Amino acid sequence: MGALGRFFKDINKNKAMLIMVLPATLWFIFFSYLPMAGMVIAFKEYRYSRDGFLASIIQSKWVGLQNFKFLFSTNDAYIITRNTVLYNIFFIVLGLVIAVAMAIMLAEITNKKLAKVYQTGMFLPYFLSWVIVGYFAFSFLSLDKGVVNHMFSWFGIDPVNWYSDPTYWPIIIVVVFLWKSVGYNSVIYLAAIMGIDKSLYEAAMIDGANKWQQIRNITIPMLTPLITILTLLAIGKIFYADFGLFYQVPRDSGTLYSVTNVIDTYVYRGLKSTGEIGMSTAAGLYQSIIGFVLVITSNGIVRKFNKDNALF
């Protein structure tokens, strides 16, 4: 029996399984793998052809790495990379710590009704769009009508022109991000905590472990696989910045760019008027490749320590 025969036999044997993964496989083929061929645009000076999209790709001039240049050509290249990576590191670390802490606290609340209220309250901001969040922030930070400056005036503090003073923005950005995202992540961790076998806690209590010891020795170790996976996935996106957060929340204020300009906003501002598709594709490709390398590396590190916790 040749290789082909074995192939069909394999298919036959796993029919049920294969049919189950078929929808997801098709989805990935059409929306993730097929479009990947479009990466070639990153190396082209994209011009339109009247015979449609594919003809445009084929007929456009090959320019090599020319399209990637604008990402590295100025001092801004350093600033946007620094901002993107540093913010994301803060988001990953703080997001993890706070979300897990919240999840544990929610799980420990005995009044279940109250726990639901807290949970919903934290979850809600996740569903707001950045435009709305941007206006929320504006109602706090507006120079003459904002809540914060209003409160300052009660205590005789001079009003701060928030939207033209970069000093406070690293903190504002992180706080706004956490406010919006922590609820969602803590729900994921809460679900994992709910799935932990209750008999573990019972056994610990019989042995005389207090709450803190239970959390440290049961809850957190049981959460570690999930924490690792979610963190690995987040690391893969470390070169992507949340456009809405960095564009809408600081109201696109020029004086704040030194602390709010990230790769995504830089690409948008640089290309919105020229509409060079080749250059924006190049930026996206660059982000994906770095993300890919980082995921592989960090996954490799995780594997070294604990094979079971690694993604693959």
Next chain:
Amino acid sequence: MIRKKRKFMPALTLMLVMSIVLSACGGGKNEGEGTAEKPVELIWYTIGTPQKDVDKVMKEVSKYTAEKIGVTIKMNMIDWGDYSQKLQVMTASGEAVDIMFTSSWAFDYVQSARKGAFMQIDDLLKEHGQGIIDTLDPAFLEGSKVDGHNYGIPANKELPAQEVWRFNKQYVDKYKLDISKATTLESLEPMLKLIKENEPGVYPFAVDKNQMPNVPYDYIIEKLPMAVSLDTKDYKIVNVLDTPEMKQALNTMHKYYKAGYIPTEAATMDSMTDVQTTGKWFSDRATTQPFADNLWSASYGYPVVSTPASDALIYNWSVMGSMQAISANSKYPEKAMEFLNLLNTDPVLRNMIDSGIEGVHYKKTSDNVMENLPEAKNYDMPTFSLGNVMLTYLNSTDPANKWEEFKKFNDAGKEAPLLGFNFDPTKVTTEIAAVQNVKEEFWAPLMTGTVDPEVYLKRANDKLKAAGLDKIMAEAQRQLDEWRAANK
């Protein structure tokens, strides 16, 4: 499972290749269409807030055009803010479009033409667009050429651009101000001071982030600091931020900002629409056209008066302020041109597209005067974007000589030095992307007077230089010199 997945790869690859091949096929052309019995459908994308009755009106329009030239019309409106981006994506992906709106300020005409979004219409225009050639001021077709060819039909409207100071008449009357005294930016000061002192809660000088002081320069690319002086002899491109006029204007703006004449958050305000609705402003600057005061007063609901702030000049961007182009992949380019020709010459069609169905959306009160009916709110179109405005019926409030005044205004316009020159940025795209970022960082804070020009002008210039402004300027200068040599 992983092993099995690997074996799937050849099959996956095959599918991938197949679907690419399949999508490349398809399409084709049907012959013998385009008559009253068997009309062809033209797909038309245009700018503006989508209106409820578009399909209803287009059904009537199609009846008329099917009979006249054998086409039916499917109009798609895309809202102001989305238009550029959506059309860029649509043309890049080769979506089926026949006619589309393009301009200097939305879905950039010159760049899109160079990228190949539009059909070159030099010959089509001669064969099927004679009516357009006859009605349009020649400056329109001449000024909208890209590398020597026409790619779009400009709407016949005001040709030059003139800046004016606008005033909320309520306060002009209350304080008995003489607005003719307002000429330069500096001359506004006494009035602004008076309003600031006596009218708390009113913005004396309503400036948003899109505003910039009016300086006598013609820009190579709008809002990038490269320009030539309006009365240039040698066509030398300069950095506008280095010119004495701009420095003076920015100092004045900063003085006004510190004095509280300008909204504190001007640098991050997208528009003044809210302020205009409430009427809590005293003055601002805008681009005018004949009888613009009437238009503004009608749309704000309170009287607005204006006085000139600059000469009327014909710029590239004013010539290309509103155009309709034929898509490069249109299946029926001749029919599309016939339609555009009819749209720009036939009052019946033009007014149907503009105001809707007679008796439903509007009624005629005399030969060329109409009145909106209540249904007009479901079909409220931006007149200037659709074609020849001088064919449209007058409103009862319009002066009878409105279009004569337009013609006079157009004839009086002087040509700006760069009229007809279009910069090709292909060789410096990297630098332009970097310079755009620097510009975005400094432009609005500087232009609105929010920051001190003494400090920030130097910072901006240093960063612009580092980003490659000099290289772009050198390239622009080279192209400009070539263009002048060719057009002498």
